[in-house]
Amino acid sequence: MGKSSEIKLIGTDASHFASRVKFVLNLKSIEYEYIVENLACKSELLLTLNPVYQRVPVLVHANNPPILESLVIIEYLDEMYPDVHPILPSDPLDRANNRFWASYIDNMFIPLFEDLRKTLDKEGNDVVKKQISERTQLLEEAFVKLSKGKAYFGGDDAGYLDIVLGCFLGWVKFVEIYNQLKVIDEVRTPKLQEWANRIWSHEALKDVIPGNETLMNFYMMLQVHKPPRVI
Ligand SMILES: N[C@@H](CCC(=O)N[C@@H](CS)C(=O)NCC(=O)O)C(=O)O
CATH class of the missing domain: 1.20.1050.10 (Glutathione S-transferase Yfyf (Class Pi); Chain A, domain 2)
Structure with missing residues (x-):
């Protein structure tokens, strides 16, 4: 498992989808780097990481391929960091x-x-x-x-x-x-x-x-x- 500081979140402040990821990272006390995207003029970074939807949020964990879609990302974080503040019910x-x-x-x-x-x-x-x-x-x-x-x-x-x-x-x-x-x-x-x-x-x-x-x-x-x- 990569270190938490190796997590980068690409989002935009108004995006409640990106907020979901921030909320989970905070709940689990995971450090991350936040990269603000301008959706009015999308960056090469976003277009490269999410060529299918070209949307935020995008999560990059260490050198792995990007993880896309807010629900997929929060479930990924829950699986990677199960010990602190589990998000999904166990049943x-x-x-x-x-x-x-x-x-x-x-x-x-x-x-x-x-x-x-x-x-x-x-x-x-x-x-x-x-x-x-x-x-x-x-x-x-x-x-x-x-x-x-x-x-x-x-x-x-x-x-x-x-x-x-x-x-x-x-x-x-x-x-x-x-x-x-x-x-x-x-x-x-x-x-x-x-x-x-x-x-x-x-x-x-x-x-x-x-x-x-x-x-x-x-x-x-x-x-x-x-x-x-x-x-
Ligand atoms: N289903 C996606 C929705 C993400 C989404 O719609 N993000 C918006 C910002 S709130 C976006 O990036 N929009 C840019 C666009 O549609 O071009 C998720 O859950 O992550």
Whole structure:
């Protein structure tokens, strides 16, 4: 196994996918070098390391080939550094459930926020907001089941789903502010609200969830490079 200082993370500050990796590295107290990527003008390094998707995060561990995709990276780190703060549950059924909900978050929940950015008409906008609300409700129910009365999806401390969803809370807050929308609140999703408060104050997430200014700069970059289509 390589030394922890041999780990390099290529990311960008606004990327909640990159934040997932930072969160895990912090939870496991692994030192790393952080290389900031400019997604508006991608570096040769990124294009060489991730020619297929050309996206961050990318993890390079010693002289090994790069590891790509946030979930693949955090599972790799969990396997390489199993002794400090295990991320995935040890029970195969619990692990399968965690992976199912991570896939739900990545494929059914997070993309709605991009849909919202790209939907310019009021009617379409309202449909997306309703979907966000319904799908957040499902996450509330998942939290109740998976946390088994404990503080986090992962039990007494942050685990796989806390990382996957928790790192997106900066964007959730950003979208709430600029869209007059409540995604997580005390009334409809009380358990998730309590969980979110815990995540915001988690020691290993200090400076990991991007702030509003970082997100606004990234949002403006998206508006230029991936503009909403006017139908
Ligand atoms: N499924 C990927 C998603 C990564 C992703 O979408 N990264 C964004 C930044 S948040 C990116 O690099 N976008 C550049 C592009 O799509 O050209 C993961 O989990 O790592």
